[in-house]
Amino acid sequence: MVSPMNQNRFILHEKEYNEFQSVLKKLLIDSYAKVVFLVDKNGSLLSSAGETEDFDTTSLASLAAGNIAATGGLASLIGEKEFSILFHEGQRDNMHISLVDNRLILVVVFDGRSSIGLVRLRVRRAGEELGRILKAVDETAEREEEGGVIEELTEADIESLFK
Amino acid sequence: MSFINYSSREINCKIVYYGPGLCGKTTNLQYIFRRMNPGDRGKMISLATETERTLFFDFLPVSMGEIRGFKTRFHLYTVPGQVFYDASRRLILRGVDGVVFCADSQITRMDSNLESFDNLRINLREQGYDPDRIPLVLQYNKRDVNSLASVSELHALLNYRNVPEFEAVASTGVGVFETLKGIIKLVLIDLKKGGR
Numbered sequence: 001m002v003s004p005m006n007q008n009r010f011i012l013h014e015k016e017y018n019e020f021q022s023v024l025k026k027l028l029i030d031s032y033a034k035v036v037f038l039v040d041k042n043g044s045l046l047s048s049a050g051e052t053e054d055f056d057t058t059s060l061a062s063l064a065a066g067n068i069a070a071t072g073g074l075a076s077l078i079g080e081k082e083f084s085i086l087f088h089e090g091q092r093d094n095m096h097i098s099l100v101d102n103r104l105i106l107v108v109v110f111d112g113r114s115s116i117g118l119v120r121l122r123v124r125r126a127g128e129e130l131g132r133i134l135k136a137v138d139e140t141a142e143r144e145e146e147g148g149v150i151e152e153l154t155e156a157d158i159e160s161l162f163k
Numbered sequence: 164m165s166f167i168n169y170s171s172r173e174i175n176c177k178i179v180y181y182g183p184g185l186c187g188k189t190t191n192l193q194y195i196f197r198r199m200n201p202g203d204r205g206k207m208i209s210l211a212t213e214t215e216r217t218l219f220f221d222f223l224p225v226s227m228g229e230i231r232g233f234k235t236r237f238h239l240y241t242v243p244g245q246v247f248y249d250a251s252r253r254l255i256l257r258g259v260d261g262v263v264f265c266a267d268s269q270i271t272r273m274d275s276n277l278e279s280f281d282n283l284r285i286n287l288r289e290q291g292y293d294p295d296r297i298p299l300v301l302q303y304n305k306r307d308v309n310s311l312a313s314v315s316e317l318h319a320l321l322n323y324r325n326v327p328e329f330e331a332v333a334s335t336g337v338g339v340f341e342t343l344k345g346i347i348k349l350v351l352i353d354l355k356k357g358g359r
Binding site for chain 2: 042056152153155
């Protein structure tokens with residue numbers, strides 16, 4: 001549940017998108033990461049920074065969300081609320097996946113130029129900032145309950161997709 | 164839950180193909196993958212067992228064109244149909260905007276269809292959805308096999324909401340895009356109405 005007003009949609013405006021983007025860029029530099037992604041828990045990519053051209057970002061977002069969902073399922077089976085951090089160690093690259101306010105997923109891909117300790121430290125700070133922006137997204141959604149592109153859609157618009 | 168990004172001018176929605184084991188959910192996605200212009204769809208991901216049974220989900224992102232300057236993207240997922248993968252099915256329904264229930268038309272599979280349909284309703288409720296209101300279409304698949312149940316039998320068994328229903332042979336593509344278009348329309352209409 002993202003917005004108390006519109007529970008079936010998550011609307012991201014330019015302003016908050018840019019704020020997400022600048023947090024990710026700072027995290028990328030501060031953690032010496034290769035690439036960072038911000039994904040919602042349903043698997044949609046919100047924002048990314050770094051060498052993203054080497055990655056299939058849509059698939060990555062979907063699998064990261066699946067990974068968090070499966071791990072959350074495991075957590076509840078042993079009586080934990082969640083496992084908020086996942087770490088995958090590869091031969092060359094590593095992946096740090098963490099939850100932001102139990103709603104967004106922050107993915108950091110890094111190699112030997114960085115370390116898990118540094119990434120964890122920087123992710124914690126970035127997570128707090130992302131949480132603040134997320135709150136602003138909610139507040140905007142509450143103010144602007146109606147009047148967006150979706151409300152203006154007509155049946156003719158929808159039909160036009162299939163011509 | 165749909166995601167509307169004003170910065171990249173995109174509308175993203177999630178559609179889940181649900182149904183009993185071996186009813187053809189993955190086959191639907193494979194056909195869509197094969198037939199769509201590569202520029203309009205992403206890679207298809209299948210998390211499957213060695214015997215190609217879906218273990219967690221299949222995923223295929225597709226683009227359907229623009230509405231009012233917004234690109235529309237639909238994330239298609241399948242669930243594992245086998246009964247014992249229920250925990251995984253529940254997870255995949257999270258954030259869903261519309262469901263395609265894929266029924267197996269073979270007369271011997273009617274119990275499995277019903278069991279899976281009941282399971283869908285239970286799992287939707289567990290995820291906070293009203294199973295009587297969520298956008299839903301039915302696909303009666305495998306219309307090319309012997310010992311078929313009639314459409315009216317399938318309708319009587321499953322379609323108490325009187326939602327759009329499509330006959331299909333997913334392996335050859337019959338009805339696959341009609342089903343997809345059917346659910347996309349319902350999802351966008353529901354999105355416009357706002358809130359469930």
